[in-house]
Structure formats: C-alpha cells, structure tokens
Amino acid sequence: MKKKFLILITIGLLFNCKNGKKEDNKLNVVTTTTMITDLVKNIGGNLINVEGLMGSGVDPHLYKASEGDVAKLAQADIIFYNGLHLEGKLVEVFEKMHHQDINTIALADNLDKDRLIGSDYFQSNYDPHVWFNIDYFKQFAKKVTKELSLEDPENAETYKVNESFYLNKLIELKEKINNIIETLPKEHRILVTAHDAFNYFGEAYNFEVVGLQGLSTATEAGVQDVQKLAAFIIEKNVKAIFVESSVPKRTIQALQAAVKAKNHQVEIGGTLYSDALGDAGTVEGTYIGMFEYNVNTIVNALK
Incomplete structure (x- = not known):
C-alpha cells in the first residue's frame, strides 16, 4: 500500500x-x-x-x-x-x-x-x-x-x-506462416504449452491449444492439472510440449515427468515466445521474426 x-x-x-x-x-x-x-x-x-x-x-x-x-x-x-x-x-x-x-x-x-x-x-x-x-x-x-x-x-x-x-x-x-503450417497434418495440430497464450493462434490455424496454467500466469497449476493434462497427452499421442520464454520451465518439466511416470514419452519441443519477444537485436526480438520462429519450432517438433 x-x-x-x-x-x-x-x-x-x-x-x-x-x-x-x-x-x-x-x-x-x-x-x-x-x-x-x-x-x-x-x-x-x-x-x-x-x-x-x-x-x-x-x-x-x-x-x-x-x-x-x-x-x-x-x-x-x-x-x-x-x-x-x-x-x-x-x-x-x-x-x-x-x-x-x-x-x-x-x-x-x-x-x-x-x-x-x-x-x-x-x-x-x-x-x-x-x-x-x-x-x-x-x-x-x-x-x-x-x-x-x-x-x-x-x-x-x-x-x-x-x-x-x-x-x-x-x-x-x-x-x-500458412505455407509452413500446411506441411503439418491436421491430426498433429495439438499445441500444449505452459499457459493458454496461443488460443488466437489456434483459432487462426486450426490447432487444438491446451495450456497448463490457463490464460493467466498468475494462476498456479496444481497436481490434478498436471495429471489431467498428462493423460490427455498420452490419449492423443502428442509428440512434443513447449516451454515459454516468459514462464518458468518447471511447470512443463513437471508435466513431462508425469507423462514419463505413466510409461509414455513426450519431448520438450523447444521454447516459444508468448507474452514477450526474444532479445533485442535478434530475429526473435521482432514480432515478425518471433512469429516465424514459433511456427517453425512448433511444426518441426510436432511432425
């Protein structure tokens, strides 16, 4: 105060x-x-x-x-x-x-x-x-x-x-972006991230988007959230999940561990830029460079 x-x-x-x-x-x-x-x-x-x-x-x-x-x-x-x-x-x-x-x-x-x-x-x-x-x-x-x-x-x-x-x-x-995403079959378009920052992306490019923490990073993911999403990943045979640059890695790492505990493997497909760009002076430090980097990372990991 x-x-x-x-x-x-x-x-x-x-x-x-x-x-x-x-x-x-x-x-x-x-x-x-x-x-x-x-x-x-x-x-x-x-x-x-x-x-x-x-x-x-x-x-x-x-x-x-x-x-x-x-x-x-x-x-x-x-x-x-x-x-x-x-x-x-x-x-x-x-x-x-x-x-x-x-x-x-x-x-x-x-x-x-x-x-x-x-x-x-x-x-x-x-x-x-x-x-x-x-x-x-x-x-x-x-x-x-x-x-x-x-x-x-x-x-x-x-x-x-x-x-x-x-x-x-x-x-x-x-x-x-459209051309890159067209190379990914629709059944592989499931995007699992730390929090639900990608719903507009999912709507535009026909991805099912699931965030562990919901829309705001102010909310913490609980054990039940992790277990529920782990079961979803196994059911859908999701190949990769993604860290976000502005969200601590531990939530996605905990999710990966929960999947592994159920005798299933899921890779961490890379780090996506969600609520912030990359470092100034880099390609990912621009909106256009960030968007293209994210899409290439997603598509390459989910293929």
Missing part, C-alpha cells in the same frame, strides 16, 4: 514538470510489451523516441510499475498498451495518466469484441493475447499510425508510408 501511494504521488509531481516534446522535438512514446514496442518503432521510425517498459522474457500479467516506469509514463506524449487487462497490475497507473490528460491508448480497444475469445480469467472478459492473430496486429498498426498522426500531423504522411510498408510485411508473414 505504501509503495502504491508513493507511485501515485510521483505521478502527480512528474506531471507538473512535463514539458511535452524533448529538445529534439520528437514525440515521447512509452509502450508496455515488447510486441507493441517493436510495432511502434516500425511505424514511428526515427521521428519518435520510444521507451518500452518491458523487456525480453518479461511476463506482462505480473508486471508492476517501478518509480522509474512512472517517470517515463508521466513524461510521455502518448502511451500505447495492449489492454484487455493483459497488463493487469498497471491499470490503476494508466487510469491516473489518462486523468492527467496524457494520451493513453489501449490498442485492443479498437478490436471488434464480438470476434474475440471470451475469458473468465480477466476483468475484460476476453483473452488478451490478440497479437497471435496477424489480422488483429494489423489493426494495432493502423491505430498506432492514426494516433501518431493526430499527435504529430506534420509527419503524418511519413507515418502512413511506414504503416503501408509494415502492413505489406505482415501480409507476407501471414502467407509464409
């Missing part, structure tokens, strides 16, 4: 010192997840300053704002975040920023809620892992372009050009 009070006080003090754009006259943009940071950098290019709060391997479900984060947020011209309660522990801070007239954008609010996957685990009542549907990520790109253009109309044309270039790359990605 004391830390929360100090953070809210810090917000007020920093907002009173906010001067808008920096001396280089570029927009100050703050983002939450690595996926959104990568997207905003592609649209904004060198016309904006981007500060991402979360890095590689960071779990947005559990992320709490530090005083340094609050300082970045309070100095922002625009804040982009996922929404749908993905960044659940930051909601109060975002609301405070909005009340201080900082342009605070939940990108998923722009999506058609009738087409989203429902969830009782989140206050939004929707599964927030929408970036695993490339078409939804395209809508994120369009929203980012619109908001940057409104905030910085002088550079609106450049933002639009960058958007067009990036959307074409997403179209190419979608085609490439």
Whole structure:
C-alpha cells in the first residue's frame, strides 16, 4: 500500500514538470510489451523516441510499475498498451495518466469484441493475447499510425508510408506462416504449452491449444492439472510440449515427468515466445521474426 501511494504521488509531481516534446522535438512514446514496442518503432521510425517498459522474457500479467516506469509514463506524449487487462497490475497507473490528460491508448480497444475469445480469467472478459492473430496486429498498426498522426500531423504522411510498408510485411508473414503450417497434418495440430497464450493462434490455424496454467500466469497449476493434462497427452499421442520464454520451465518439466511416470514419452519441443519477444537485436526480438520462429519450432517438433 505504501509503495502504491508513493507511485501515485510521483505521478502527480512528474506531471507538473512535463514539458511535452524533448529538445529534439520528437514525440515521447512509452509502450508496455515488447510486441507493441517493436510495432511502434516500425511505424514511428526515427521521428519518435520510444521507451518500452518491458523487456525480453518479461511476463506482462505480473508486471508492476517501478518509480522509474512512472517517470517515463508521466513524461510521455502518448502511451500505447495492449489492454484487455493483459497488463493487469498497471491499470490503476494508466487510469491516473489518462486523468492527467496524457494520451493513453489501449490498442485492443479498437478490436471488434464480438470476434474475440471470451475469458473468465480477466476483468475484460476476453483473452488478451490478440497479437497471435496477424489480422488483429494489423489493426494495432493502423491505430498506432492514426494516433501518431493526430499527435504529430506534420509527419503524418511519413507515418502512413511506414504503416503501408509494415502492413505489406505482415501480409507476407501471414502467407509464409500458412505455407509452413500446411506441411503439418491436421491430426498433429495439438499445441500444449505452459499457459493458454496461443488460443488466437489456434483459432487462426486450426490447432487444438491446451495450456497448463490457463490464460493467466498468475494462476498456479496444481497436481490434478498436471495429471489431467498428462493423460490427455498420452490419449492423443502428442509428440512434443513447449516451454515459454516468459514462464518458468518447471511447470512443463513437471508435466513431462508425469507423462514419463505413466510409461509414455513426450519431448520438450523447444521454447516459444508468448507474452514477450526474444532479445533485442535478434530475429526473435521482432514480432515478425518471433512469429516465424514459433511456427517453425512448433511444426518441426510436432511432425
């Protein structure tokens, strides 16, 4: 409670010192997840300053704002975040920023809620892992372009050009992904992971998706959960299960051990990037590279 009070006080003090754009006259943009940071950098290019709060391997479900984060947020011209309660522990801070007239954008609010996957685990009542549907990520790109253009109309044309270039790359990605997945027989399309981050992926590419921890990593998998999923793996003859970069390996390792205890073998097919991208400067450190890496890892392991 004391830390929360100090953070809210810090917000007020920093907002009173906010001067808008920096001396280089570029927009100050703050983002939450690595996926959104990568997207905003592609649209904004060198016309904006981007500060991402979360890095590689960071779990947005559990992320709490530090005083340094609050300082970045309070100095922002625009804040982009996922929404749908993905960044659940930051909601109060975002609301405070909005009340201080900082342009605070939940990108998923722009999506058609009738087409989203429902969830009782989140206050939004929707599964927030929408970036695993490339078409939804395209809508994120369009929203980012619109908001940057409104905030910085002088550079609106450049933002639009960058958007067009990036959307074409997403179209190419979608085609490439479809071609890779077509090599995997439909009966092998069962994806078992640490938590249910891949439901939109499963819906788009006809995978049965099962997560050990459910939709949120804030929930712990119990012994019964492990045993039930182990029985499912044996029944369906699943060849591989997957670790996630932002979730501890122990849950999947416990599942593998439970399967082995029943005289059956299942391989750990590799590590998938779910709630965060790979390290900055690597192929997996981009949304497009992450998506292609994940699909190749899944398909190669399940073949």
